[in-house]
Amino acid sequence: GQNIDQPTEMTATEGAIVQINCTYQTSGFNGLFWYQQHAGEAPTFLSYNVLDGLEEKGRFSSFLSRSKGYSYLLLKELQMKDSASYLCAVTDSNYQLIWGAGTKLIIKP
Amino acid sequence: ETGVTQTPRHLVMGMTNKKSLKCEQHLGHNAMYWYKQSAKKPLELMFVYNFKEQTENNSVPSRFSPECPNSSHLFLHLHTLQPEDSALYLCASSQGQGGQETQYFGPGTRLLVL
Numbered sequence: 001g002q003n004i005d006q007p008t009e010m011t012a013t014e015g016a017i018v019q020i021n022c023t024y025q026t027s028g029f030n031g032l033f034w035y036q037q038h039a040g041e042a043p044t045f046l047s048y049n050v051l052d053g054l055e056e057k058g059r060f061s062s063f064l065s066r067s068k069g070y071s072y073l074l075l076k077e078l079q080m081k082d083s084a085s086y087l088c089a090v091t092d093s094n095y096q097l098i099w100g101a102g103t104k105l106i107i108k109p
Numbered sequence: 110e111t112g113v114t115q116t117p118r119h120l121v122m123g124m125t126n127k128k129s130l131k132c133e134q135h136l137g138h139n140a141m142y143w144y145k146q147s148a149k150k151p152l153e154l155m156f157v158y159n160f161k162e163q164t165e166n167n168s169v170p171s172r173f174s175p176e177c178p179n180s181s182h183l184f185l186h187l188h189t190l191q192p193e194d195s196a197l198y199l200c201a202s203s204q205g206q207g208g209q210e211t212q213y214f215g216p217g218t219r220l221l222v223l
Contacts, residue, residue, distance in 0.1 A: 008149065031209050042111050042199070042214035050209075087152070091208030099151040 002026045004100035006088050011106045012078055020073045020086050020103045028093020034062055034073045035087040037102065043087055046073070075105075083107045112136040115200050115215035122190065123223050130185040130218045132200030138213070140206040141183040143175060146197040146217070158183060159206040190222045 005023045012018040024032070031050040035043040049055055049064035049071060061074040075082055088100040113134045122128050134141065143155040157165035158177040172194075174186040183200055197217045203210035 004151065033211070035214075040216070040219075042113070042216045044111060044214070045211050048211065089152075095208040097154070097208035097212075101149055101151045 002092060002098045004088055004090060004098055006086075006100045006103045008101070009104045009106065011108060012075075014078055014080060014107055014109050016078050017074065017076050018078060018105065020075070020088075020105065022071045022073070022088035022100060024069050024071075024088075024090045024098070024100075026069075026090050026092040026098055029066055029069075030091040030093065030095060032062075032064055032071050032091070033087075033089040033097070034071075035089065036084050037087060038084045046086075078107050080107050080109070111213045111215065113200060113202055113213050113215035115198075115218055117218055118216065119219045119221075121221045121223065122187070124190060124192075126190075127186070127188040129187065130198055130200075130220075132183040132185075132215055134181055134183075134200075134202040134213070134215075136202055136204075136213060138202035138204050139180055140203045140210070141177060141180070142201040142203075142212065143183065143185050144199040144201065146199055152199070156185075157206060164206060187220075190220075192222050195220055195222045 003025045034046040037043040047062040054063045059076045064071045085102040085104045087102045116131045140159045145153040155169045156175040176184040199217045200215040201212040203212045
């Protein structure tokens with residue numbers, strides 16, 4: 001079967017750095033998405049990786065290793081507003097989007 | 110504001126009621142989606158429409174009935190629901206259909222079935 005694994009919950013301190021991991025086992029690979037979802041709000045697009053390596057976008061970076069079936073989202077200089085759930089999703093060989101259950105990130109002062 | 114709106118935002122209904130959820134996208138996209146989001150579970154894709162035509166129905170019970178009158182509007186008609194159907198129902202749209210397309214989500218309808 002197809003599976004996306006990410007931690008259920010993480011806690012970090014304001015101003016620090018946090019890394020949210022995502023591992024996947026899917027039938028093929030055609031890209032990986034990260035979305036952010038604040039409580040009670042719509043998921044919003046953060047990043048899309050299709051090639052190996054690190055993509056940096058301001059305070060957020062996303063890394064992909066296709067050989068390891070692994071990605072991470074790196075958040076720097078954490079702010080209270082970064083408290084949210086972070087959803088990892090993989091596009092398989094049939095161009096179906098497979099979703100993880102999300103990681104709830106709690107930022108403490 | 111993602112360009113996708115959903116109404117109502119909250120809905121409480123009995124198991125014998127009939128209600129409808131509405132989604133509208135202002136992005137000029139061609140594909141629209143209904144998802145079910147339950148606590149601590151992955152998003153469950155329910156239906157996909159591309160150019161108003163239904164292209165996917167992921168074994169969704171018939172008590173959920175989608176309708177897509179045009180590329181900008183999507184409805185989910187609900188009848189004789191069960192308590193386990195209580196969840197957040199999200200609508201999304203994308204330029205084209207396919208897992209490589211970025212999807213834009215609405216804020217969802219929080220549904221409680223009593």
